[in-house]
Amino acid sequence: MKKSAVLIVVIGVTIVLSILALAAIYIMTNEPRIAEHKIRRIRAIFAARAGLVYALERLRREGTDQNTINNINQNDPVIENLRVDVTVRLRGTAGCPDTTPSDFCVTATVNY
Numbered sequence: 001m002k003k004s005a006v007l008i009v010v011i012g013v014t015i016v017l018s019i020l021a022l023a024a025i026y027i028m029t030n031e032p033r034i035a036e037h038k039i040r041r042i043r044a045i046f047a048a049r050a051g052l053v054y055a056l057e058r059l060r061r062e063g064t065d066q067n068t069i070n071n072i073n074q075n076d077p078v079i080e081n082l083r084v085d086v087t088v089r090l091r092g093t094a095g096c097p098d099t100t101p102s103d104f105c106v107t108a109t110v111n112y
Contacts, residue, residue, distance in 0.1 A: 044112040051084030051108035085109045
């Protein structure tokens with residue numbers, strides 16, 4: 001009788017330790033994926049900011065005529081191996097309301 005009780009306790013402890021080990025393995029393998037996603041997201045944020053600076057600098061240097069705006073919208077820069085979709089819209093057009101304090105709305109998006 002005592003041997004069977006000890007066997008049940010040992011099996012129970014083994015199961016609990018196995019569950020704890022599996023949980024630890026899951027956490028250890030999940031952390032690098034989370035960190036990699038955060039790094040990619042931060043790189044995308046800074047690439048999008050660089051895309052905004054790129055568009056604003058081109059508008060400053062080349063002027064704000066329609067040809068320049070079309071050229072900026074068609075030629076998306078690649079920053080840190082990320083393609084930045086830069087869009088310049090005139091005030092009052094779709095996506096750029098009349099209440100905008102500037103003459104333009106400049107957006108930059110990055111798929112990462």
